[in-house]
Amino acid sequence: MGTFLDLAAANLLSPIVLSFALGLAAALARSDLSVPEAAAKALSLYLLFAIGFKGGAGVAAHGLDATLLLALGAGVVLSAGLPFIAFALLRGMTRLDTVNAGAVAGHYGSISIVTFVAASSVLTSRGMEPEGFMVAVAAIMEAPAILAALWLVMRRGGTGRVETGLWREILLNGSIVLLLGAFVIGWVTGPAGLAEIDSFIVAPFKGVLCLFLLDMGLIAGRNLRACRSVMTPGLLAFGLVMPVVGSLAGLIAGLVLGLSAGGVVLMMTLAASASYIAVPAAMRVALPEANPSIYLTLSLGITFPFNLTLGIPLYLAAARLATGG
Amino acid sequence: MGTFLDLAAANLLSPIVLSFALGLAAALARSDLSVPEAAAKALSLYLLFAIGFKGGAGVAAHGLDATLLLALGAGVVLSAGLPFIAFALLRGMTRLDTVNAGAVAGHYGSISIVTFVAASSVLTSRGMEPEGFMVAVAAIMEAPAILAALWLVMRRGGTGRVETGLWREILLNGSIVLLLGAFVIGWVTGPAGLAEIDSFIVAPFKGVLCLFLLDMGLIAGRNLRACRSVMTPGLLAFGLVMPVVGSLAGLIAGLVLGLSAGGVVLMMTLAASASYIAVPAAMRVALPEANPSIYLTLSLGITFPFNLTLGIPLYLAAARLATGG
Amino acid sequence: MGTFLDLAAANLLSPIVLSFALGLAAALARSDLSVPEAAAKALSLYLLFAIGFKGGAGVAAHGLDATLLLALGAGVVLSAGLPFIAFALLRGMTRLDTVNAGAVAGHYGSISIVTFVAASSVLTSRGMEPEGFMVAVAAIMEAPAILAALWLVMRRGGTGRVETGLWREILLNGSIVLLLGAFVIGWVTGPAGLAEIDSFIVAPFKGVLCLFLLDMGLIAGRNLRACRSVMTPGLLAFGLVMPVVGSLAGLIAGLVLGLSAGGVVLMMTLAASASYIAVPAAMRVALPEANPSIYLTLSLGITFPFNLTLGIPLYLAAARLATGG
Amino acid sequence: MRTHAAKRVEIIIEAPMERRLRAALHEAGVTGYTVLPVLGGSGRSGSWSREGQVGPAGGMVAVVCILRAERLDALLEATFSVVERHIGVVTIGDCEVLRAERF
């Protein structure tokens, strides 16, 4: 417990989390501080490119074995399985109807790449280099959850529509393509390639992450202000409980796979985090009747801040305990 | 005098000032060179974050005493007081009516954060580290001048409107919030936090400033081209005299407070500079009858270039003479 | 030949070329990956500023002689002469009418600054520092080709319109002004100025170039998808043959001038590359009847990728052979 | 396809006044509108373009509002209270709408 409190305190006082808190506070106080959309998108392209490239270069450096395939498989299972747990919890803890519960559940099977990036950055600071291929696991976890969610809704007579073209949009969405593409580039060019561009993708990484999280705080805060009305105690509780439940599933998967302590933390973080980009876009198309305020507020306004502040140190402490690492 | 000439020559030939000159020349020659609005805003977010953070980390490193509070007080007095001087000068030197004179006066009590950043960067190059808390002084000087300007106008029967909501907008405007927020983050995380992100906020700082000043030059040049017609010799003279008058007030304040030579330079620079972001926005709402061409051209087209090129070396020479530093 | 294959293999597996390939593949697969317009423009401002500044600082370091003037003259001759060769080839190899052939020819006399930047970056990696003034040669080669193209069209009764104002637009277009301006700043401030900002313009340069080329790949791919219909085997052949022909002209010019091996490579690259920014904008105004799909697809979709992947190593191998460097 | 008559109001207004216009519309019970960005323009106070701007003070936005004719006066009054002393252009046109129950 001492470990967790120490880790949490260190995490809460890091520039990264404080930048997020600054954005959150500014938005709640109705400051007009804002990051232009194009700049925020550019920052996220940078983060995806950098984290993907470094993951690939890591794989090139340390070689690859069957664990990669197993980890990818575990990712698919987690992504497709967690929506069922989430759906059950939602039906128990809240009064959401099928369509909304299904839509929310899909978000929790999928992942938040920024949470993944933040966890990676904490691991790097602590010298707990995770397996490079976890980047690929992150990418593969984006989509299966959407399928699971639509299945959950349609099974109960909902009219989710999986239109031609939606699958391409989901599987080839920009984030996945950039993350995996940069991963492959990093893998192909290896440590030599990394050395060529590391003063771009390694040195300034944490600072860029600060600015990006400032914007995430602004967005989360504006979202919370606009969507207060949809928040119920049940939903709030779900938004805090579900990541912990998910992280347990991730912990089990990580231990079974025999990942390093860092890898276990990332697996827990992926399972614990909820999507707020790819899945919402897919849900607007496939389940237009679901209320975006509910799923966005839960994943962006509740779960994301929780993971960033308390979740990551919690998963770190748990993974250390469990792996003895 | 030799010192000033040397300093001025060195300053005029620095990449920073030359980048500004390039932008100015390009705009005057009607080149279509332009920095996208979103990119310019992103650069300014970077500069505010970096300068705030470094200021806070500086306070964490060197400790804090009563001087901070006194400096803040001096900032408020300067910001609220300088508009009266500016107003009197304007009524003497130009034929502006009350509303326009009041609007202009408000700009000169407030500050230009980019001028502050440029001065800080010159100080850093010369090893004259200023007090970190000067960042907080800069932030506190933005708003009082607006109040003073509106009071000046209303006292004379003008219809300045200080509407509900305008105060929140002024006090919580994005620049202030980010500058102060980053200052607090830098303070809380201290030198350790700075070490984590210094390859983002320290190393590339001057280069980013060059690009930003390129854009400032473009904007100032376009503004000068568009607003030639409102410029009179009287206004021009005011735009050059007022910063020098302001800097004297800043010099006195800095000496009375016992600031370091670097701190005195920054106090002079703040007093000498004129706002072109926060105050114009407030004036559009509170004094819509005032002509924006006048106050924008003065602060952006005359005073800003003056401070950047000749003002800063002048204040540097004066502060050295006065502090013996 | 072995050299060329080695060089080509190394080039094809560099992060820069792979980033371009990623963008191309993503666009062809219809992913929604995209770089916001403002971010892409900001990246290009950065690249122009950095390459111009470094060129100028190089001139300051190594001094200057008559070669600069001769190289500028050679640039003008190449830019004005190559459109005639291109026009003749187009009339022989394709069925384009006068207006379209003239418009395309103009693109091939002018240059692609990104190809120039990519070649410079390869040279730097291999320690083949080119003459700094090649940046000025690049700038001077943008415009003469336009004049030549319009002359070609009008001579044959076409109605190209060289309106008042178009010349200013062409000569003062943003890229030229920034490139030359930064060159002058680099020259004036010299190695000392470069030292002040090198952690901004040198260290992260290659990484920024990767992101920029990712976007170029996306744009080239989208362009190819949209404009398949205008591509004929003849046009395709022209898009591959013309750069090689151009590079030979550049090789001769470089050898006659006695440039360093690196300088020869850049002269070849400039002659081989085709414009896709300045010239298309001018053609829309002066030759609105010409079909933009044809000239954009040729220069952006065919010649640019060719130069980036195979062209540059080819020119490198040839220049080494020819200069014995 | 069945359509219904409505009014289309377009308000071009300084960016610093957007928040106030939104609030005034809200108070007047007008809750449906869309805000579009503006790149530049020209008017009695001269010509401007986004490139020459620093900060939000100089920019403008366009607000498009579709509503039933009987609510037009409430909207115009609310709008006028905001643009009165300010730069701004207000135009009203006729249109037909699909899905009239929304308005």
Add this chain to the structure above:
Amino acid sequence: MRTHAAKRVEIIIEAPMERRLRAALHEAGVTGYTVLPVLGGSGRSGSWSREGQVGPAGGMVAVVCILRAERLDALLEATFSVVERHIGVVTIGDCEVLRAERF
């Protein structure tokens, strides 16, 4: 100068549906339209602005389509099939066009 009567249709629609609307218009033979960005707005589902958005899911775009009256129904049907279950506002107005041969 000679002008010709035409219809001006304005469709405000969620960004993730833009591709689908374009496809539906194409199928209906409507190949002339222009897409404008939207900064924010307000409607029954509340007020939003681009600043509070993350990802493309929340934004909207405005599609303007000029066409001859006789093709209006084909366009409305195509549009309706896309906006039916989705957020969106469709307005139709009268206008005159220069160079009528284009439409």
Add this chain to the structure above:
Amino acid sequence: MRTHAAKRVEIIIEAPMERRLRAALHEAGVTGYTVLPVLGGSGRSGSWSREGQVGPAGGMVAVVCILRAERLDALLEATFSVVERHIGVVTIGDCEVLRAERF
């Protein structure tokens, strides 16, 4: 609230021609207009979107101009001289304006 009849002209034109259109309008004495950004579109020369563009050559802008009916012809003539050989769509609609003294 009192309103006055006016014309609303909308010109969609290639970005490289914007400066020329502005100049032509100015010469024709039309000094009031607003320029809006355009994200993409479709026409006889195919479909495009801002994402696939490099440089300003391919983009378009929309110019909205409110003016009194008697000045319409001057505007159309000025516009036509610019769009004549170029891509571009020009529509004219009726509208009412507040504060007619501005036009």
